[in-house]
Amino acid sequence: MKNQVVKLLSQALEQLAADDVVPREGVPAPVVERARETRHGDYACNIAMVLAKIARARPRELAEKLVAALPQNQLVEKVEVAGPGFINFYLRRDAYHQLVPQAIEQGYEFGRSGIGQGRRIQVEFVSANPTGPLHVGHGRGAAYGAVVADLLEAVGFSVHREYYVNDAGRQMDILAASVWLRYLELCDQEIVFPSNGYKGDYIWDIAATLHREHGEAYLHPAAELFQDIPVDEPAGGDKERHIDALIARSKLLLGDNRYRYVFELALNVILDDIRDDLELFGVNYEEWYSERSLTESGAVNKAIERLRNLDHVYQKSGALWFRSTAFGDEKDRVVVRENGQHTYFAADIAYHMDKLERGFERVIDVWGADHHGYVPRVKAALQAMGDDPTRLDVLLVQFANLYRGGEKVQMSTRSGSFVTLRELRKEVGRDAARFFYVMRKCEQHLDFDLDLAKSSSSDNPVYYVQYAHARICSVLRQASEKGIGMEPSAGVENLDRLTEEHEQALFTALSRYGELVESSAINKEPHQLCQYLRELANDFHTYYNAHQFLVEDENLRDARIKLVLAVKQVLRNGLNLLGVSAPESM
């Protein structure tokens, strides 16, 4: 409906341009907003005030001329010029009535649109290192990325969801070494576990699997392993040097094949766990993209070569540097280390280059806000390559703090006392977790109140919205028990009987849904949808409280059932986009 109003205004503007009332060039597209108050009609436009200066006319006079130039339309009841020059549109009631049969007939499709025109867009999210289970911080990125992807799909983009698997690099070596050390402990070797190793219980589990399936085939005396290794931090040494030496020794003692086996075992166990975890969280991907494949296919070297050919790299103190400062970064960055290994950043350059080469028109990365310093260098790399860095959109998700009993839950990765996503899901359930995670805009810190998320009360927004849906289902059950025809009449007949204030509010709410999905998607702001669903649920509960639906008057009853069916469909669709279920009863 909004788009139609915009169209009318655009036509009027063209007319005025033809009449030389406004210039032909430099006229912005009219912005139509929903009127905040009902007495200002349904939609309002400020274009007359915006144009006043360039058209050298008084805003009100310009507004009057625009109104006079508006084409006839069956949607619009009347148009008024108000205040300093707003053009207020009052729509005919039956324009709203159409929405009810539309929602019921279109079902799942209602509110979706094609504005994306099938353009290909990639959303990469979570991409946590497979060195341990996902924790609650990853959960927010998972929920947010998944909803943004679904929203974009809902407005007609062709969405490709991707998880970048960091299955190469030093962290993975530390993981493999950690597993092997635990394994040696299971073989009764005396080990002082490195302070920089992975200490979680899941490491023991993987080591136990290795031990169970291969006995002592991977056993080497601890003395051999620790001989001449630089001391660890607690002993006054450097923890990084200590663990790097342990990794090198592990590779030497185990040999390529056995080391590879331990490495792969650890990677696969953890990756399977992450996959499973995300799936249970309702988060699915089109592709799991391996970092290692970039190295193996030569893509990383290719990227570095490309930079070299373009003269964007230089050699300094044994390392190869990318001159990112030439593209707005704070300092230059190393791509190949002194030891000949490429950096994570080098792989990331190759990865992003690959994304654009795969033909995605736009690429979205969802990162934790702690990585924000990384954005300029990735964009710099794309620009250096001759790509358009604005095709990449990095969305930074702030941390989530958990609260239990009004107290902040202390979390620390170091001590291993973090809460896993799995635990969170178990505690509050998938629905509440998904909803709470996207309830705030992503750049806002999130206070996640565990008690609230679990509570069965109207204070809990998820509960409140789901309850509205369940309540409608309950009404419909009542209707069928009373033998009232469950098939409401098709079309818009009887809907003109719905003249109550609460009913008008629901019509308005229904008409907003499509606009809302669109704006949530375009702005990548799922919280708008959360907010809307709360309002819709509130409008419904208010209505429910004020009026009986299953009344004697058949026509009125038919109309009310239809309206409520439409509301039910919108609640369902909205919750579905958020990855939250719409229960029939609770």
Place this chain on the structure above:
RNA sequence: GCGCCCGUAGCUCAGUGGAUUAGAGUACCGCCCUCCGAAGGCGGUGGUCACAGGUUCGAGUCCUGUCGGGCGCGCCA
């Protein structure tokens, strides 16, 4: 120190490409169950939009600065 993000009611937050009188929820106070789910609803109290300038016909919204909070500034990932 530099960079990015945030600062709206006691608390948690909305406030869309700038606009007509700043909104929810919670908390607090007061009402409402012979009635489709009271797991609910209705009403009320509560705000110099951190502060100071600037742009504009108009600023919570845009610009600059200050203050407060978070995060980042590795040949880590």
